[in-house]
Amino acid sequence: MTTLASPEVSVLVRVFVVAGGASLTIFALIALAWLLSSLRRRRLLGIDGRWIVVTGCDSGLGQDLAGQLASRGARVVACCFTEAGAKAALAHGVALAPCFDLSDEDAIVRAAREIEVACGGALWALVHNAGIVLPGFIDYQPMSFLRRVMEVNFFAPALLTKQLLPCLRKARGRITFVSSVDGIVSLPGNAPYDASKFAIEAYADALRAEQFPWGVHVSVVNPATMRTPMAMGFFEAHRRAWEESERLDPDGEWRSAYPREWLDAYVRLNTANLERIAQDPRHAVSDIKHSITAVRPRLRYLSGALAKTLFYALWVGPEAWSAWFKRALIRPRPVQLPPSPSKER
Numbered sequence: 132m133t134t135l136a137s138p139e140v141s142v143l144v145r146v147f148v149v150a151g152g153a154s155l156t157i158f159a160l161i162a163l164a165w166l167l168s169s170l171r172r173r174r175l176l177g178i179d180g181r182w183i184v185v186t187g188c189d190s191g192l193g194q195d196l197a198g199q200l201a202s203r204g205a206r207v208v209a210c211c212f213t214e215a216g217a218k219a220a221l222a223h224g225v226a227l228a229p230c231f232d233l234s235d236e237d238a239i240v241r242a243a244r245e246i247e248v249a250c251g252g253a254l255w256a257l258v259h260n261a262g263i264v265l266p267g268f269i270d271y272q273p274m275s276f277l278r279r280v281m282e283v284n285f286f287a288p289a290l291l292t293k294q295l296l297p298c299l300r301k302a303r304g305r306i307t308f309v310s311s312v313d314g315i316v317s318l319p320g321n322a323p324y325d326a327s328k329f330a331i332e333a334y335a336d337a338l339r340a341e342q343f344p345w346g347v348h349v350s351v352v353n354p355a356t357m358r359t360p361m362a363m364g365f366f367e368a369h370r371r372a373w374e375e376s377e378r379l380d381p382d383g384e385w386r387s388a389y390p391r392e393w394l395d396a397y398v399r400l401n402t403a404n405l406e407r408i409a410q411d412p413r414h415a416v417s418d419i420k421h422s423i424t425a426v427r428p429r430l431r432y433l434s435g436a437l438a439k440t441l442f443y444a445l446w447v448g449p450e451a452w453s454a455w456f457k458r459a460l461i462r463p464r465p466v467q468l469p470p471s472p473s474k475e476r
């Protein structure tokens with residue numbers, strides 16, 4: 132008969148005690164490493180007198196960021212689209228406010244030369260924040276939408292980065308790309324924007340590895356919906372895109388599946404949802420600021436509650452669940468048409 136004091140039981144107890152102790156030690160070490168790393172992440176650098184370039188400063192995140200950095204003593208170059216935006220940025224204390232169209236390559240090269248002279252060849256940070264969105268469903272979007280969005284959201288930051296890399300290397304500086312949750316999870320009704328953000332993610336990833344030897348750090352910020360002119364005007368922009376498509380292709384087959392009544396209902400329903408989920412832009416601005424002022428910046432910032440929860444789950448979770456969720460987002464559904472005889476098998 133086995134008793135509690137038998138050798139088998141005492142070996143078992145000893146195994147449990149050793150395994151339990153080892154697990155506790157591992158857990159304590161992980162917790163300590165996490166604590167030390169988050170304490171280190173809180174340490175900030177002084178940015179007084181450092182040159183920082185931010186694009187898209189006419190409104191939204193860029194306008195807010197440029198003002199905050201200037202008030203902390205940084206020498207901010209606030210790149211604007213309009214004269215009015217540049218004037219407002221200068222009134223908020225930025226050092227320079229070049230005004231140019233990011234889809235104009237010559238203008239980007241000229242602005243880069245101006246920045247190089249102003250910063251004396253040493254640039255601390257470059258924040259690619261400017262962006263545009265041209266929403267719509269692929270069935271009716273003209274190709275020009277894809278090209279325009281790629282110009283501003285992808286080719287412009289790529290060219291400006293290339294022009295300013297020598298200055299960033301000299302300062303062992305930072306490059307921050309403001310992507311989007313759409314840069315990790317593509318959503319229906321916004322393909323050109325999503326493609327441009329996926330492209331910039333890939334570019335940033337390669338750039339980070341290539342620039343590591345020179346001490347240039349690359350971060351990516353992925354905001355969820357923030358209350359800015361771009362986000363709050365999203366579904367009205369969708370309406371304008373639909374109307375532009377109607378003008379370009381008035382007899383297109385797409386109009387039967389996406390009639391005006393569908394468009395009106397789509398804009399109404401989804402604008403109400405947008406109002407519910409939009410967050411304070413300060414979440415994203417604070418993450419962008421951290422990427423250029425922290426002693427140890429993160430590689431990626433998921434900005435806002437939805438980015439950290441829903442979009443993170445859609446990003447890393449099973450693709451089939453993500454695909455189901457994206458299909459369910461299309462509400463109301465486009466009008467289902469019987470297949471035309473020529474397309475029947």
Ligand SMILES: NC(=O)c1ccc[n+]([C@@H]2O[C@H](COP(=O)([O-])OP(=O)(O)OC[C@H]3O[C@@H](n4cnc5c(N)ncnc54)[C@H](OP(=O)(O)O)[C@@H]3O)[C@@H](O)[C@H]2O)c1
Nearest residue numbers: 187189190191192212232233261262311356357359361362
């Ligand atoms: N707000 C959100 O929910 C959200 C979510 C995810 C990611 N983001 C990203 O965050 C960044 C900032 O967006 P935001 O929400 O602050 O939008 P926003 O207020 O529309 O800001 C975008 C800025 O880019 C400028 N811009 C647009 N086209 C340009 C061009 N061709 N040349 C030069 N400048 C141009 C705009 O100038 P004008 O104002 O004069 O047009 C504006 O200053 C964007 O990259 C966006 O994709 C935003």
